[in-house]
Amino acid sequence: MKRSIDEIARTALANDPGRVLQYIAWDKDEPNNVIAFTNSKVDGDPDAATLRAYDAHTAKLLGSVGGGPMLIFLKLHVDMFAGQPGKLFLGAMGFLFLVAIVSGVVLYWPFTRRLSFGILRDKSRRIAWFDWHNLLGAITIAWALVVGATGVINTLAEVMLGQWKANELADMVKPYAGKPPPVHLASLDTTLDRARKIAPDMNVSFVAFPGTPFTSSHHFAVFMRGDTPLTSRLLKPVLLDGETGEVSDARDLPVYLKALLISQPLHFGDYGGMPLKIIWALLDVMTIVVIGSGLYLWIVKRRKHRSHAIAGRPLLQPSE
């Protein structure tokens, strides 16, 4: 028997006195956990949020979620601790990564047309790295393009969310324009039940409290998900009146947000079990070798060039 979500919400607030609830979320892979996000304000800085997991059956605190060294790596990867400018900077770098891949595809023909595919010579250090660069680069192109392109899309997440709020969400909450925010919030259990009735074959992914970035200041937004790897990413928001818990609107997300949600698994590789994650890590290492060897070949070529044109032709060049 699962506990009432209202009870878990009360427990969460009692555990973080003086704070407010922003979100309550359910992990697809941990159906027994209910995760409560508290913050100093409903629209507080996401970095200041506290995430705690509660047992869905006992409403007992299980522990904190996130944080630790993994969070530091995630922050470094997402925005280098530089917020939105950091994200957009990494997006631009991701775009250059895509350009570099395309340039490699163009150069591949003149540089390798006389070599057999997969050749790994060890005549000299330079030739060895040249062959590794070509082999690893050529066979990881598709994966690297997908991970690179979806990574760039992910850096635009906040821009897209802003777009959705300014257009679709604003349109959905028009009838509430000018009304004050709710004083007494509706029961979460009632609210969630009504949202489930709107999308009976879906499950609740998370509920955003009124005033948080994912909803209006008047509404709970209950984001529903399907149960396949694909549909579990395609969230459907149901907006419910914060005071009464009545459904006010439910619409599918626009195409650009769907594209963003599908980009996430394709970038992180966290959607096909542990073996896929391990393969992802190996492909990451291969990509690092491609970048490292490319840099090495470039440095060696520059050094040769300077020391120089006397020798005439550089060692590695397109075959005529």
Add this chain to the structure above:
Amino acid sequence: MTAARNSRSSGNWWTVYGGPLLLGVLSIAGLLTALLSEGAGRYFSWIAVGAPVAATAWFFARRKRG
């Protein structure tokens, strides 16, 4: 896009791009399969997305030394 007419000296489109193209198509198929299906599709996705890793191991094992 040339014919194999003079493959020894000018290179052949298929021998240059064939391998990467096959692995690329396989990779994309694997990435999408894992997204669209569970169960059997997962096993296929591991094989397909892992193919470049396997190919690397294979080329490394049969490289010529000297």
